[in-house]
Structure formats: C-alpha cells, structure tokens
Amino acid sequence: MELYSRMMEEITFHTGLSPTAFFTIAALMVVVYRTVCGMFVAPEDFNKPPTITASATNINISNNSFGNLNFNDSTNEKPVHLGDVTEQQLRAYDGSDPNKPILMAIKGQIYDVSTSKMFYGPGGPYAMFAGREASRALALLSFKPQDINGNLEGLDAPELEILQDWEDKFEEKYVKVGQLVPEPMRTEQTQSGDKFKES
Template identity: 40%
Template sequence: MSGFAEQPKKFEPKQPIQLAPPKDDLITLDYLAKCDGTNEGYPTLVAIKGTVFDVSGKDTYAPGKNYSVFAGKEPNRALASSSLKPEDCVPEYEDLPDEKKKVLDDWFTFFSKRYNIVGKLQADTGANL
C-alpha cells in the first residue's frame, strides 16, 4: 500500500483538538517580541508567514526548551531550513529554494491544525503606534 492515501492525515494531531475560530487582529512586531514566554501576563506566540499562532501552554516553546528559539518571533527561515539556530529565526524566506518553501508551508499546516490563530502581523510602516 502506498503512502499517498495517508498524505491528507500527515499533519493531523494524534488527539482531536478543538480550535477557536481564527482571529485577524493586528499584532505588532514589538508585541510579538514580548510574547516569547519570559514575560508574565503575555501569551507565548509564534508567527509563520504573517499569521500569529498562540502556543501558550505547550512546554516545548517554554524558555530553555527545544523550540523556545521560535517564541516571540516570525522564524520563517529557521522553520523552512529545519534550523534551531537563533540567527535563522528571521521572517525572510523568499530567496529560499522551492523545496524549503514547501517545508515552511508544511509547518504552517502543522501549526494551523494545533494552535489557535490569534492574529496577523502588522506591516511595519515605520510609524510609532
């Protein structure tokens, strides 16, 4: 039996997850940076391709844990490259080869099936809001 039949379920969580309807609140980069798991009273957030996911309560994103490097950032390049290096946790990914862009798309799908979407990153206009 080929693996093609299993492909749609590839990113499905092992246990069903009830997600809230996605929000489209605008989230600034400054606010996102505060949501890195180290600031009491703030959620833990990770942005992928401009969409912000709430990963609060997931231990792997807590300070000192494997994926804490992604918290409070838009680590597109790191996710696309399967990297845990802080210097790779940047939003720019447009120059990557198509196969790495596909990996990033897969991560987006993975997150969207597990974590609530709490907003979109606000485009940096250079103005202080």
C-alpha cells in the first residue's frame, strides 16, 4: 500500500498531473497509437495477392455454374480459382455486386483486379473493362465499347507490343484466377432456332 502511495506521489511530482489524469492520458495515447498503426499495412503484407473468401464470392459451391470453382481450404482465405469461364459469365464480375470479386481478362487469361477497385469499380476510370476481355482496347489504348473484346485481328506489331506490356503488368500485379472458354455449343434445336431460340 505504501508502495502504491509512493508511486502516485512520484507521478504527481514528475508529471504535475494527478494519477487519474496521468492514467487517462496514458490510456488515450495507447488508443491513438493502436488506431494509427491499424491504418497502415505491414511491409510484408503490402504486395500480398488478394484473398477471396467463399462468402465474398457469393457462389453456391455445391451448385455453381462454373463447375471448376475450387475453394482451397475450409479457412476460406485463399484465392479462388474459377477455371473455365465464358465471356458471358465473366460479365457478372464487373464490380456491380460488392460481394463478388472484380475480374478482367487479357489474352483469354482472367485476373482478379479487386485490389484496384478505384480503377475498375463502379465509377472508376476503367470500370468499362471490369468483367470484360479487354485485350483489343488495351492494345489500341481505346475506350470505345466496340474495342472492348478479345479480337486481336488486324493489330500491328507495336499494338501487340503494347498489349504484351499490359499482360506483363497484370501478371505481375494480379492473381490469375481462370481462363476464357468459348460459349458452349448450342444444340441443333437451338441452332435451327425453333425450340430454344435466344432472345
């Protein structure tokens, strides 16, 4: 008890504060320190690949339309590999659903660009590329809707080189989560246009 009183006296003597004020200020400083530290990313985590959780993808694993969707473990913290995806299916990953990752394809390879939501998310300067195969647009440095596709026909060598630079950048920066495959062949009935005619 004597030690306690002595300590309190020392605090008052050295800081000029009452023990209550001293401990309140100390506690506040700890809170501020922890809050500020929480705003920064640890250097080792800075370039970590994005993680997509099962809940974030909002996909029913047992009955998903991609068939090849694999969740790596039960912790749900590893990136999801989508596997084969058609351009039509890719469209669902354009950032309009905050529960889904934002994906983009270059030369048929699909990248998870969710970490650059400020570029590709709704209202972002490159939102038109989200959920799309953007090879032609990137090669031509074009934002025209008619160029946002994977058609490389007619591109010259410098344009293909620009596209290669984009691919290198994406490979380095983002996680590859799948590849584009052609739309499934329609049945003969569909092709003849009778029974399952597409709208």
